[in-house]
Amino acid sequence: MIFSTLSKTSLVIIATSVVLLLSDTAESHSWADCVDWRFKDPKKVSFDEKDGSCFGYARRYRLGDVFPLGKKVKFGGLDRFSPSRHYEQSHSNPDSAPPCSFQGSVDENEKMGSPIESAYTTYKSGSDKKKFGPMSLKRAGDKLCMRWPAKTHAVDGDMSNVFFAISGLNPKKDPTQKEFLNKGTSANYNGKTQIIAELPYCDKKGGEKDTYPCGGCVDLPKNLQNGFYVMQWRWRLNKNEWYTSCADIKINNTK
Numbered sequence: 001m002i003f004s005t006l007s008k009t010s011l012v013i014i015a016t017s018v019v020l021l022l023s024d025t026a027e028s029h030s031w032a033d034c035v036d037w038r039f040k041d042p043k044k045v046s047f048d049e050k051d052g053s054c055f056g057y058a059r060r061y062r063l064g065d066v067f068p069l070g071k072k073v074k075f076g077g078l079d080r081f082s083p084s085r086h087y088e089q090s091h092s093n094p095d096s097a098p099p100c101s102f103q104g105s106v107d108e109n110e111k112m113g114s115p116i117e118s119a120y121t122t123y124k125s126g127s128d129k130k131k132f133g134p135m136s137l138k139r140a141g142d143k144l145c146m147r148w149p150a151k152t153h154a155v156d157g158d159m160s161n162v163f164f165a166i167s168g169l170n171p172k173k174d175p176t177q178k179e180f181l182n183k184g185t186s187a188n189y190n191g192k193t194q195i196i197a198e199l200p201y202c203d204k205k206g207g208e209k210d211t212y213p214c215g216g217c218v219d220l221p222k223n224l225q226n227g228f229y230v231m232q233w234r235w236r237l238n239k240n241e242w243y244t245s246c247a248d249i250k251i252n253n254t255k
Contacts, residue, residue, distance in 0.1 A: 029088065030214075032058050032233040032245035034147040036136035037215060047147045047213035054147070056136025058233075058247040059100070059110040059119035063131045089177070089242045099177040099232055100246035110246040112174050116228050119248065136249045140224035143217050144249075146233060150202050150212040160236045164197040164218055166249075167230035174246065180232050189221035193230075196221065201235060224251045 036056025037047060044051060057063075087101035087110065100110040113119035120135040138144060146164070165180040168191055175193040184194035199216030233245040 035247040037145040047215035057133025061133040141222040145217040147215040
C-alpha cells in the first residue's frame, strides 16, 4: 500500500490537513485576505467572490496550490495549512511588538522585501515554487478597499474595529508599531506614519460564519506622492490580543 512508504510524521500531517479541510466551522483569527479589492459594480458594495476581484495582497501572500494536498487556497482557508497565515502580536506588550509577521517561513514572513517588489514575485527554493499575489498600484485620493474573513468573530462581543495605517514615502524599513499608532485621518495625513481610518470589523449578516467575507474602504490621502508606502491592517479580538497584516502600495499619479 502507498501509506506503507510514508513516515508516521507524514501520515499525521496529511490526516490533520484532511480534518481541517473538511471542517467549515473552524474558529480562528483574521487577517487581510486582500488589500485592494475592486467591485465589479461600484454601486454594489460586496466582498463576495462573485462581486469583485483582488488586485493587491499582503506581502508574500501565497496563491495557488498548498502543500501537502495540492488543494487550491479557498477564501479564508490559509489558517488551515502549515504555516498559518495570521500573525498575533505579543500579549505582554503588543504596542511594542514587531508590526509585521517576522516568522521564519517564507509563507508567513511579512517583513519588508529588499527590494520592496521582491515580496510580490515568484519564490523558488529547490523544487518548491510559490507564487505570491501582486502589490497594489493606486493613485493619491483613490478609494482602497480591503477584505478579510469573519472567522466566526463578527458577532456583538467581537466587533472591535479594524485600524488601517500608512507610512511615509519610501521608508527604508518598516515603521515601528508605536509609529503605526499615531492617530490621524486620510484628510489630515501629514506625510508621516499614522492611522488614516478606523473601519467596522464586519456587518452582522452571516458574520458568525468562518469564511464570511468582511471588508471596508478608505479614501487614500490626496497628497500621496509617487513612490512606495507601507500599509498595516490591525484588529483586536480580546484584551492585548492583536492581529496584523502588512502590505506595500505603489502610488503612481501619472498612470
